[in-house]
Amino acid sequence: xxxxxxxxxxxxxxxxxxxxxxxxxxxxxxxxxxxxxxxxxxxxxxxxxxxxxxxxxxxxxxxxxxxxxxxxxxxxxxxxxxxxxxxxxxxxxxxxxxxxxxxxxxxxxxxxxxxxxxxxxxxxxxxxxxxxxxxxxxxxxxxxxxxxxxxxxxxxxxxxxxxxxxxxxxxxxxxxxxxxxxx
Numbered sequence: 001x002x003x004x005x006x007x008x009x010x011x012x013x014x015x016x017x018x019x020x021x022x023x024x025x026x027x028x029x030x031x032x033x034x035x036x037x038x039x040x041x042x043x044x045x046x047x048x049x050x051x052x053x054x055x056x057x058x059x060x061x062x063x064x065x066x067x068x069x070x071x072x073x074x075x076x077x078x079x080x081x082x083x084x085x086x087x088x089x090x091x092x093x094x095x096x097x098x099x100x101x102x103x104x105x106x107x108x109x110x111x112x113x114x115x116x117x118x119x120x121x122x123x124x125x126x127x128x129x130x131x132x133x134x135x136x137x138x139x140x141x142x143x144x145x146x147x148x149x150x151x152x153x154x155x156x157x158x159x160x161x162x163x164x165x166x167x168x169x170x171x172x173x174x175x176x177x178x179x180x181x182x183x
Contacts, residue, residue, distance in 0.1 A: 092121025
């Protein structure tokens with residue numbers, strides 16, 4: 001029963017991704033933004049990816065506070081971004097993925113929900129890092145990636161008035177950070 005439920009969730013996620021790819025090609029987004037619970041999107045993304053992480057021999061850590069303020073946008077689309085980032089971290093070849101979220105305040109006093117997905121893989125090649133969010137740029141071997149995933153992630157996050165960045169971690173691995181304005 002558990003496996004069937006996971007398959008149904010993955011079919012739903014695949015359907016949303018196909019819809020988002022169609023929207024990307026047309027240059028439109030789906031639906032009007034509304035307040036949603038970031039924790040729910042995080043939990044769902046972790047649930048959808050934990051099996052494949054285990055199959056790859058990887059562990060994951062999550063540090064998410066008991067409460068976070070809501071953000072404006074679409075929770076299912078944030079889930080799509082997080083699934084993509086977690087799967088990319090899995091494909092980076094390390095043995096651990098860390099997912100964290102917290103509430104921060106910018107220098108001008110504005111509250112933001114910060115989400116980070118980190119791995120301890122090889123990191124992002126220096127020549128690719130500045131163009132990582134451009135379409136058709138991929139660190140994966142030929143035939144393994146479309147080079148659209150991170151570009152779509154950036155568009156989704158920007159439609160929620162947020163930002164997404166990538167950097168190499170000191171000591172190895174990559175860190176992707178999402179900043180979304182809290183409401």
